[in-house]
């Protein structure tokens with residue numbers, strides 16, 4: 840574990856409870872403060888009262904999807920500075936282009952590699 844001076848808050852959005860739990864546990868073990876949401880709509884409500892430093896964004900979500908939510912957040916003065924990293928099984932080049940076009944700052948492919956996940960996350964902080 841790398842000691843950090845600041846407590847970093849990360850919002851993890853994923854409609855799959857197992858994925859959500861795995862990512863949250865890895866990040867919590869490393870000292871991050873974690874908030875979780877199952878849907879984009881839930882995240883929008885949460886973001887009205889708290890702004891994390893980083894959002895881990897599942898793309899395939901029921902209702903508003905992760906790319907729509909990213910586009911929305913990157914278009915809003917209040918939230919456009921938030922780092923957003925897509926975490927998704929969509930790994931084709933065209934998918935990556937859509938992810939970048941929506942405004943995501945980066946991309947981590949699913950299933951996540953539990954050995955390198957934290958290192959990958961820290962490159963965005």
Ligand SMILES: [Mg+2]
Pocket residue numbers: 853854855897898899900
């Ligand atoms: Mg999903």
